[in-house]
Amino acid sequence: MKAVNVSRTGAIALALFMALPAWSHGDGEETKVAAAGEQKAWGIPGSTKGARTIEVRMGDDMRFRPHRIEVxxxxxxxxxxxxxxKVLHEMVVGTPQELREHAALMKKFPKMEHDEPYMTHVKPGRKGSIAWNFNRAGEFQFACLIPGHFDAGMTGTIVVAPAKP
Incomplete structure (x- = not known):
């Protein structure tokens, strides 16, 4: 059995990671779309073509409006x-457990940058967008995971009804 060169393996892994689709951690003005994305419990990245648009408002009262969305x-x-x-907020879609875990991680590492196709970071007075295909039925959440915001109740619910037979 041949020994694996860790440095070479690390370089290959880094090159593969850098080739993945990337989204800026900027002001969220763009819609995040990936041609093919990782399947999550709540779906996969979607295309804006033919998508239904839902406006979600958020503010310093630590609330989303609407707080319940049905698809x-x-x-x-x-x-x-x-x-x-007047402060930075974000919308992150996921399972309740994953959002709780991510919020706890954000408390430990408040400067941690994170950016995925199921989230958008939005500066005060600006807008961002997410295109998402809910290909699995269930009840999911969205939340702002900026330290203190999740704990203040900045969450909402997405109910995905089963497709009609």
Whole structure:
């Protein structure tokens, strides 16, 4: 059996990581779309073409409006997320457990940068968007994971009804 060169393996892994689709950690003005993305419990990245648009507003009262969103399995939604507050907010879609875990990690590492196709960071007075295909039925959440915001109740619910037979 041949020994693996860790430095070479690390370089290859880094090159593969750098080749993945990337989204800026900027002001969220663009819609994040990936041609093919990782399957999550709540779906996969979607295309804005043919997507239904839902506007989500957020503010310094630590609330999303609407706080409950209903979609049908297989539907692609383009969330247009508007920050009406004076501080940075974000919208991250996921399972309740994953959002709790991510929020706890953000408390430990508040300067940690994170950016995935199921989230958008929005500066005050600006907007961002997410295109997501909800290809699995269930109840999911969205939240702002900036330290203190999640704990203040900045969460919402997405109910994905099963597709009609």
């Amino acid at each position: 049908r399995q297989g539907e692609t939604i383009r969330f247009v997320v508007r920050n009406r507050g």
